[in-house]
Amino acid sequence: MIDQIGTLPQSSARRTLARCFRVGCGDMTSDQIARAEVLMRRTPANRSNWSVINNTMETFTEWAVATPGPRT
Numbered sequence: 001m002i003d004q005i006g007t008l009p010q011s012s013a014r015r016t017l018a019r020c021f022r023v024g025c026g027d028m029t030s031d032q033i034a035r036a037e038v039l040m041r042r043t044p045a046n047r048s049n050w051s052v053i054n055n056t057m058e059t060f061t062e063w064a065v066a067t068p069g070p071r072t
Contacts, residue, residue, distance in 0.1 A: 014055075018052070018058070033063075
């Protein structure tokens with residue numbers, strides 16, 4: 001479902017996804033988190049909407065704090 005929702009072009013969908021990933025991370029499998037990360041890595045490069053970029057970066061920041069160490 002992450003992949004299907006990730007194809008939506010609307011900025012509001014991308015912003016909401018980043019928020020959902022941040023809040024629901026504890027209930028996500030490692031595979032789901034990896035797919036979410038791939039999806040969100042494309043967001044800053046492909047979006048000019050500050051709200052989408054901000055929510056994406058907030059999610060990445062929280063994930064980085066929660067799981068220190070190198071990421072692949």
